[in-house]
Amino acid sequence: MKESKYHQISRIVFLFLGIVALGCGRAEQGNTRETQGEVRGEEEAILTFAPEVPPPITRDYPTKVIVKLDVIEKEMEMMDGVTYNFWTFGGQVPGKFIRVREGDQVEFHLRNDPSSKLPHNIDLHAVTGPGGGAVSTFTAPGHETQFTFTALNPGLYIYHCATAPVGMHIANGMYGLILVEPREGLPKVDREYYVCQGDFYTSGAYGESGLQSFDMEKALDEKPDYVVFNGKVGALTGDNTLKAKVGETVRLFVGNGGPSMASSFHVIGEIFDNVHVEGGTLLNHNVQTTLIPPGGSAITEFKVDVPGSFILVDHAIFRAFNKGALGILQVEGPEDKLIFSGQQDDRIYQPEGGAVQSMPSEEAKPAQPLSKEQKLELGKSLYISTCQACHQADGQGIEKAFPPLVRSDYFASDPTKVADVILHGLSGPITVNGKPYNSVMPKQTLSDQQIAAVATYVLNSFGNKGGEIRESDVARLRK
Amino acid sequence: MSHRLAHLGLALILALAAHGQQRPGARQMVRVQGGAYLPLYSGKTGKTEVKAFEMDIFPVTNADFLRFVQDYPEWSRSRIKPLFADSNYLRHWQGDLAFDPAIARSPVVNISWFAAKKYCECQGKRLPETAEWEVAAKASQTQADAGSDPAYYQYVLNWLTKPSPAVLPRVGSTFRNYFGVYDLHGLVWEWTWDFNSALSTGESRGNASLDNTLFCGGGALGSGNMTNYASFMRFAMRSSMKAKYCVPNLGFRCVK
Ligand SMILES: [Cu+2]
Numbered sequence: 001m002k003e004s005k006y007h008q009i010s011r012i013v014f015l016f017l018g019i020v021a022l023g024c025g026r027a028e029q030g031n032t033r034e035t036q037g038e039v040r041g042e043e044e045a046i047l048t049f050a051p052e053v054p055p056p057i058t059r060d061y062p063t064k065v066i067v068k069l070d071v072i073e074k075e076m077e078m079m080d081g082v083t084y085n086f087w088t089f090g091g092q093v094p095g096k097f098i099r100v101r102e103g104d105q106v107e108f109h110l111r112n113d114p115s116s117k118l119p120h121n122i123d124l125h126a127v128t129g130p131g132g133g134a135v136s137t138f139t140a141p142g143h144e145t146q147f148t149f150t151a152l153n154p155g156l157y158i159y160h161c162a163t164a165p166v167g168m169h170i171a172n173g174m175y176g177l178i179l180v181e182p183r184e185g186l187p188k189v190d191r192e193y194y195v196c197q198g199d200f201y202t203s204g205a206y207g208e209s210g211l212q213s214f215d216m217e218k219a220l221d222e223k224p225d226y227v228v229f230n231g232k233v234g235a236l237t238g239d240n241t242l243k244a245k246v247g248e249t250v251r252l253f254v255g256n257g258g259p260s261m262a263s264s265f266h267v268i269g270e271i272f273d274n275v276h277v278e279g280g281t282l283l284n285h286n287v288q289t290t291l292i293p294p295g296g297s298a299i300t301e302f303k304v305d306v307p308g309s310f311i312l313v314d315h316a317i318f319r320a321f322n323k324g325a326l327g328i329l330q331v332e333g334p335e336d337k338l339i340f341s342g343q344q345d346d347r348i349y350q351p352e353g354g355a356v357q358s359m360p361s362e363e364a365k366p367a368q369p370l371s372k373e374q375k376l377e378l379g380k381s382l383y384i385s386t387c388q389a390c391h392q393a394d395g396q397g398i399e400k401a402f403p404p405l406v407r408s409d410y411f412a413s414d415p416t417k418v419a420d421v422i423l424h425g426l427s428g429p430i431t432v433n434g435k436p437y438n439s440v441m442p443k444q445t446l447s448d449q450q451i452a453a454v455a456t457y458v459l460n461s462f463g464n465k466g467g468e469i470r471e472s473d474v475a476r477l478r479k
Numbered sequence: 480m481s482h483r484l485a486h487l488g489l490a491l492i493l494a495l496a497a498h499g500q501q502r503p504g505a506r507q508m509v510r511v512q513g514g515a516y517l518p519l520y521s522g523k524t525g526k527t528e529v530k531a532f533e534m535d536i537f538p539v540t541n542a543d544f545l546r547f548v549q550d551y552p553e554w555s556r557s558r559i560k561p562l563f564a565d566s567n568y569l570r571h572w573q574g575d576l577a578f579d580p581a582i583a584r585s586p587v588v589n590i591s592w593f594a595a596k597k598y599c600e601c602q603g604k605r606l607p608e609t610a611e612w613e614v615a616a617k618a619s620q621t622q623a624d625a626g627s628d629p630a631y632y633q634y635v636l637n638w639l640t641k642p643s644p645a646v647l648p649r650v651g652s653t654f655r656n657y658f659g660v661y662d663l664h665g666l667v668w669e670w671t672w673d674f675n676s677a678l679s680t681g682e683s684r685g686n687a688s689l690d691n692t693l694f695c696g697g698g699a700l701g702s703g704n705m706t707n708y709a710s711f712m713r714f715a716m717r718s719s720m721k722a723k724y725c726v727p728n729l730g731f732r733c734v735k
Contacts (some may be wrong), residue, residue, distance in 0.1 A: 073642040085640045114727045115642045118712060119719030140719040141643075141726050142567060165711040172640065213637045216708055 037061055039105045044068070047096035050230045051242060053192040053253060054099040057181050062103035069096060071112045071120045071139070071161075071174075078200060078226060079233035079324065081209040081393040086231070087120070087161070087172040093231025094196035094257060095159070095176025100126075102154040102183045107146065108133065114142035120169065124149075125157035125295070126178045134162040154182035156279035156297040158255050167259050171201055171219050173231060175257030177297060182281075189301060190248035197265070197292070197314060197325060198231065198257040199224035206323055207384040209393040222260040227319040229312060229327045236312060236327025244304050246333025251301045252312075255279075258294025264315035265290050265298065267329065269308065274301040289315050304331045306340045322385065370453060372468055379457025382450055387458075390441070395462035401439060403432035406462040415467040418455040419474050422446065448474040508533040508735060509659040512623065516610040527610045534607065534615055535732040536660050537650040538586040538669060539598065541578050544569075547598050548576065554594055564591035567725040584649040586667045586730035592722040595670045595731035604733035606672040609717070611734060613710070616664065618657035635709045638665045643728040670731040674717040 042064040046054040072091045078084045089095025100106055110122050119140045123132035127149045130136075136147035160166075161174035177196060201219040202212035206226060218225065229236050236242060244250050256263045266289040275287045279297035284290075290298045304310070312327035313320035320326045335342075370378065384393075387405075391397050395405040403410065410432045411417040425443035429436060446454070448471045455469040511534050515526040548555045555575040559568055570589045572578040592606075599605050607615070619625035625632075653665035663669075720726070 073640075075642075085642070087640075113642075115645070117639060117641060117643055117728060119715055138719050140716075140724055141728060143719075143724070143726075164715045165708045168708055168712075213633070214640055216636065 037103060039064055039103075042066065045098055045100065045106075047090065047098060048194070049090070049092050049096060050094050050194040050196060051236065051240075053097055053179075053194045056185060056188070056192075057099065057101045058185075059101060060183075062101060062105065064105045064107060065100050066107045066109070067098055067100075068109045068111065069098075069122070071110065071116060073113070073116050073118070075211065077232055078202070078212065078228075079207065079393070081396075082202075082204075082207065082233075083211045084200065084202065085172070085211075085213070087118075087169060087174050089122070089159070089161075089174060089176050093173035093175075093198065094194070094255065095174070097176065097194045097253070098159070098178040099181065100151050100178070101181050102151055104151045104180075105148060106151055107148045108137070109144055109146050110137040110139050111144040112139040112141050116141040119163060120161050120174065121145075121163050122159055123162040124159040124178055126151055126153070126155070126159070126180050128152050131162065132159075138163070151180040154180045154281065156180075156253055156255070156276065156299050158257065158295050158297055160257060160295070167219060168214065168216070170257060170259040171199070172214060173198065173257075175255070177253055177255040179253060186251070186299075189251040191242075191244050191250045192253065193242050193250070194253050195229050195236070195312065195327065196231075196255040196257055197227065197229055197261075197263045199259065199261040200226040200228070202226065205384075207388055207393045219259070224261060224323065226324050227261055227314060228324040233324035241309075241328040241330045242312075244329060244331050246304060246307055246331060246336075249273075249301060249303045250329070251299060253297070253299055254290075254292060255297040256292040256294050260294060261314070261316075261319070262294060263292040263325075265292050265300070266313050266315040267300075267302070268311040268313060270302050270304070270310050270329075272300040272302050275299070304329075306336050307331050307333050308340075369471055370449060372456065375453040375456040375468070376460060378450070379453040379455070380461075382446070382454040383457055383461075386444055386446070387454065395458075399435065400437070403430070403435070403437045404462075405458055405464070407433065407464060408462075409433055411459075412465060415455075415459050415465075415469065416473055416477065418458050419451050419469050420477050422451050422455060423474065423477055448478065507536045509536055510534075511611070511615045511618075511658045511660065514614045514617070514624065516613050518610065529608075529610050529614045532607075532611055533735040534611075534658070534660055535604075535734070536655075538662055538667060538730045538732045539595075540584050540650055541572075541587045542583040544587040544590070544598065545576060545578070547601060551597070551601065554597060559594070561723075563593040563723060565723050565725050567727075568594070570725065571727065582646065584651075585647040586650055586662070588647065588667055588727050588730045589725040590670070590730060591725050592670050592674065592720070596672070598731075599733035602733060604735045606670055606731065607734040609671040609673050612663075612669065612671050613713075615656070615658060615660055618660070618663075620654050620656060623657045632707075632709065635664045639709055639712050643667075647728075667728050667730040668713075668716055668726075670729065671717065674720055675722075 039062045043066070045065050045067045047067070047069070048054050069089050070091065071087070071089060073085065073087045074091065075083050076086050086093055112120055119138060121134045121138040123134040125132055127133045129149055133147055133149065137145045139145045157178050157180065159176055159178050161169040163169050175196065175198065177194060201215045202225045203215050204210070204212050226233065234240065254265055272287040272290065273285060275284045275290050276282070276299035277284050277290070279299060290300060292298050308331055310329040310331060312329060314325035390402040391405050392402070397404040410430065421441065422444045425441050427440040429438040451474045452469045452471045458464065459467040459469070511532055513529045513531040516529050517526045552558060556569045556572060557575050567589050568591060571582070596606050617624045617626055619628055619631040622628065647667060650666065651661045653662045655661050656663060
């Protein structure tokens with residue numbers, strides 16, 4: 001592609017300013033593209049929030065499609081008990097899904113809510129033209145801008161805000177997906193879902209409750225506290241799991257808003273039958289993990305043959321279990337033992353042929369007992385990783401399901417009860433702060449030291465009375 | 480209580496919103512010592528030297544602006560020329576001379592650059608240049624230049640990431656800075672004389688002004704502090720404006 005002066009300049013500007021975003025000139029395909037046919041009629045695009053996807057396009061001719069997207073800045077949950085000032089396309093993260101057909105003439109309206117603090121714009125990677133529309137849609141609060149483009153290249157594209165400082169606009173949630181369906185359409189499937197990954201940089205660490213502000217230093221260091229699907233920890237778990245039935249074919253439109261983390265997108269227990277690599281036309285088959293860069297996408301398709309929970313992860317796996325990049329596809333229907341048997345046996349494996357194994361001669365030295373400060377520190381991170389999912393970040397629990405640890409009268413008179421519950425689990429009816437619970441807490445597989453730490457942390461947090469649990473207390477309880 | 484009574488119903492008020500308050504001419508100003516300002520995008524490579532000037536300690540309030548409209552009715556909502564303001568002009572007022580008394584001391588917003596400029600001129604003052612505004616705004620409570628104070632920077636950034644409240648707080652509700660000026664951060668955006676540098680070169684149509692500012696200016700970037708996101712955002716906000724725009728979180732103050 002000939003690099004015009006305009007493009008050189010705009011590239012420089014992007015580096016420093018970001019109003020014009022990447023990919024301002026996409027290569028012309030010229031003679032490979034047949035005439036698209038005449039644009040007929042007009043319709044307003046149906047836009048959907050993740051994980052829903054607008055219905056497939058049944059038209060066999062291009063039309064004028066009107067897209068109206070609203071920019072809304074608002075405080076929303078990043079995780080239960082954690083909020084953040086998100087900047088959004090449409091009121092949620094990711095922004096609304098846009099679906100048009102190759103050859104469509106898209107009349108795009110960007111409306112910046114009067115309550116917005118800032119101007120915003122949009123760079124749609126599906127646009128051939130300067131800034132992907134960013135310059136034409138630079139919109140002050142309380143204003144609306146409009147431009148029109150023809151969707152020349154089929155594929156799944158990211159759109160994002162490109163207003164300076166662009167990284168921050170993206171880090172605050174300003175991205176989404178636009179699908180340009182090929183003229184012939186996409187093969188019919190039973191389910192389509194919209195999943196978009198993004199990374200967030202917050203003043204507090206993962207799980208720290210309350211309103212979190214944007215942390216510029218972490219953003220520049222590319223050290224996110226959160227890496228999530230669909231804008232929130234738990235957006236695709238619990239009541240929000242994706243659903244399918246055995247025998248159905250599922251298509252996931254997956255995007256990555258970034259701003260910084262590439263996604264190693266994987267569904268635990270499934271193999272993608274088809275992947276539209278990088279959201280383009282190239283089809284790959286039998287893929288385990290597909291790489292999705294920030295500002296990129298992929299379309300994955302697979303038939304679900306057996307029931308169960310299939311877990312969507314970024315396979316850079318600490319992100320899945322410690323930063324939130326985890327979702328669930330729940331498949332219901334009859335089992336097929338031929339495809340997946342489930343566990344058939346569990347027996348002892350002795351590589352040395354069953355003979356008495358030599359034990360390590362040196363006995364492991366007992367670890368130095370931790371100081372109370374060290375326990376509080378270790379306990380806090382253990383709480384976040386092990387207890388918080390049920391008892392919540394602020395220890396309030398969830399009524400009728402998980403009892404509170406806030407000023408709990410359950411262990412007020414006997415602090416060792418905390419260690420006991422962690423060690424042995426707890427089930428059956430109990431009363432905590434006047435409210436009845438009758439559920440099961442599984443025993444937690446933690447070391448004596450870890451239990452002492454997390455129990456001490458609980459005793460000294462959430463308004464409880466304080467106290468300390470020693471490792472020897474735990475060892476005693478274990479017997 | 481004045482006898483010029485409101486007969487508008489609701490909780491609206493007439494001219495007397497401002498009754499009992501200091502006359503506009505008497506608005507308090509303080510001296511802001513000069514300093515260097517490094518523009519994010521200037522054709523020039525170096526810093527701009529800013530001379531000492533006087534600045535209003537508060538942004539102009541609804542009450543202040545009401546007095547101005549009374550004196551110059553051609554700047555009222557119903558009579559303003561479309562060339563000078565878009566249809567959102569004073570949109571939060573209920574009439575030419577009426578607004579909810581609760582906002583009398585809140586900064587006036589939905590004001591065009593033309594109106595802001597005229598207001599200042601009628602007080603024998605002018606709109607601050609961007610460089611002047613930025614020099615004044617560098618000051619924290621204790622330092623004239625808090626550019627390297629992370630806590631101050633975070634305060635500014637936090638405000639910028641929050642949507643505007645439905646009802647704006649009163650002027651003076653944020654901190655008083657080193658120079659004695661209030662509300663430069665944390666309340667509303669403020670017009671500057673040269674908010675869009677292309678403007679001074681004459682009429683601009685469409686996005687030409689933007690391109691000029693961003694591309695032509697961009698070719699010779701004074702690199703400045705590329706991690707100063709807050710000033711990026713102020714720059715972006717200013718460049719998204721046109722002189723007749725009226726925006727619900729953009730007000731102004733004057734200097735001399
Ligand atoms: Cu934005």
